[in-house]
Amino acid sequence: MTQAVGALPPRWRLRDPNAHQNGIPRYPPIVATVLAARGITTRQQAEAFYRPHLLPDHDPLLLPGMADAVQRVARAIQDRELIALYGDFDVDGITSIAILHEALTALGAHTTPYIPDRFTEGYGLNFGAIRTLAHAGATLLVTADCGISSVAEVAYANELGLDVIILDHHTVPDVLPDALAAVNPKRIDSPYPFDELAACGVAYRFLQVLHDHLGHPFDDTNFIDLAALGTVVDVAPLIDENRRIVTRGLEVMRKGGLRPGLAALARTSGVTPERFTSETLGFALGPRMNAAGRLAHATIALHLLLEQDHRRAFALAQELDTLNRERQRQTEAATRLAEELLGPADAPLLFVATDQIPPGIVGLVASRLAERRNRPAIVLSRGPEESRASARSVPGFDIVAAIRHEKHLLVRHGGHRAAAGFTVRNEHLDELRERLTATAAASLGTEPPRRIIDIDAETPLSALDGLEVKGLMRFEPTGQGNRKPILLSRGVRLLQAKPVGADGSHLRLTVRHGQITWRGIAFRQAAADLDAELDIVYSLQPDFTGQGVELEVLDLAPTATNRPLER
Template identity: 35%
Template structure:
């Protein structure tokens, strides 16, 4: 992909010098940290040494006290409690976490996941009626419900109380539930706004544990589920999420629950599992059931208490994931062919594609694949229950939710956030929506949105790349949105010992005048650069610094992000 390099501004020199001296790091690392809001010793300590005691008081969240009182009342009176969650990774981990916690001491509890194809996203009428018909007097909804006004009205009519735990942007009116927990509520003063849906559920059981005097360590045993939701839902790994992700990864690597252990085995993951491993190896396997069949299978896997049982369930999920990959590849090929045909008609700022027989479960993935080839806001639509339903994905710094909102007169339902959204409309409205969305995007989009940006944290000379430098970088993990892995550049270098690996990748050394260090570089997908690199032409290179271990010998390597020749 052809990137536009964006060099981050140099941080305030006095702050950089002060931090460099206070925590004994070189000015380049201090500059990286200051640019991430870490400017003094205490902030650096909080960043490098996350502490569960620094989690925010859950009672700062609007309606938390009411929610805890109602949950406690239900348990005291032996009411039937239904844990209701969405069918994606955030939803299924939310249900596994909340159900697993309650079920550990209270038996009159069950869980419910809506069918993606029969019920659609969020709280469904079928789900509400299921609760009423089966005498569930309290439903705790997780990762959904913030816009389910009519469904909550129905629940109230049927005598079913709802506690809503959501993290999506609310509408102008909130549902009339017993309690609505959502840090994005305009009237909510909770200091951290970017929790995942699972994170909001975690805050409820944290508050409940405080109220009932339960041991907090019982709560922290569920952090392996929470970090999967944080990684898979692409929420910022900063603030409270950073603390939760840090200890979640620790739990996931050292003592995961049987269901997650089975997924680790299936993904052939070794030690030091990170956020990227979750996003590409663990999350898709959990997601697969909800995409192609029923997400209940993923919850049952995640709440398994026996490893042998979990492995059997993971094998079923693995089969579904293999089918998901096949759908993904075929539909992506069809979508790209449609875009190529459409390109002949003229220049477009957006992509909106519709085909009635595409599998609803993979259209979000396909939207992301299309952006990799045609970098612009993208919506992929298919037909489901006689409606056009779609998934939207965005590009750097373009708010696709707001663009969709401008087309709301053509929609029946929509929801989401800046970079991802879902929508439903009449099939007859698809052509009008395509035209209007293109118009909206054309008016909103700028040059900055039309070419992928590679942010460069700082320039290095090659002799700066050593284990002291890397060991401090390593302590900045977990990396992810809000705390991306630092990308550096080195200028005016040339290559030696260039080799092609597996016909697609390159391995080469780089040399810089006046520097003794000659790092090994690995360029995945860079085989087309072989002749240029072999020519000894000078170039600038952007990279991440990683450690490679082979036959018990470790060394630093540069993982190439981009190369620009003079």
């Protein structure tokens, strides 16, 4: 990871100093230690972790508003009402709308999908779109991945004769919209035992209940792929029910159950279905789909998911690939500009407002800044009168709570603890910057931050035998909430190191310990301090052939520096 100018090296911290004492007996020792570091200390817990289909199945009727939503949609299907499906322009919203459209249409519903334009309409429900849908004859409006903060917009829909059902997962405001049903696991009155579903997960559970209500069998192979894709790309924690959804979705996709659109995306990105992992969804398919809404219109991605003709699907996938390459170019240029505007100063909160960064990539730039400087970052695309912002946070700072505290300065806002967005009038920018910076300073302090790498276990590299590797690779699907196991090995002999990548910023390594030689890749660490013997912090990943395993080196230091492992 690229560090900011003057940044100190990351701190290495042992996730659980007692994990090695609490491991499951007769398990491979490294695997047992890593499981214990994640709180898994019994065989029963390990069985549920490795086989998430064994986890208890939560009752979706516990989600508040679910029963009312199902009854209203069932009546709309019976009466042949026009159901408007309104989704966000990111992958979670697009997959939610695709799931709902396909399933409801198969049940005999009359639906019209609607994805707003990021540039002319912005995030969430808007009055113009509601008016358009009402004039088209819609009598029921179902939102997905948006709507929970749209108090005025829902009231307007009601005035036009639209019933509104909200399927959302964003942080719930103090006042709920006056919708017929607001299905959201984060509602404070929700008895549902898992509150981290993505919107596509909420839509998936809604359809299960609807099929049961109508007496139709629910074949999840038709929709679980999209639920898995949206869950991963939206960075929902891959634990509990989300782990079950993603595991099941990947199984279906690997066994050849790819819809034409995803097959075309896989072909375009150079990944074969049998090698699909959560990283494939998050870093190969997801960015290409998101590029549509960032640079053009998200309906391109929606049409791709719904397309049944393989030739047309491939043409759409190529269009998305072209957009994604342009998105990458714009993001690199915008990040350089943002770094220049910030300069070397290290404020408690990074705040960049400029008319030179397009609104479609402000979130990506904010994410890069937060990653590089380990500070919450807000990047605004400044317009003539208003600015649209995306915010990304760091552990320990609730960015959406900080933004919500300043709602009197904002036109609209919403999001999660780690990622949020808002629109603000330009005359309030200076005051907003000062207030948010003060909040971050009070929470995080003003000292230069140091990134922390939480390590699951320290072990000699030579101790990684076949059983250990197999057990560690079975932590898939990995991602937010279930990171890849991270190990520390000291005294590793460096055999070879060379810069790789288009800009030479990555480091290809060959290392040895005992009789075992490993290949590895250290992303964005070509300038790292190297020596004959290294201490390395790493995870395991499939190699480029898909048949073997290599090291993904997250950080390294010469053994002679004896960098401490904090406990």
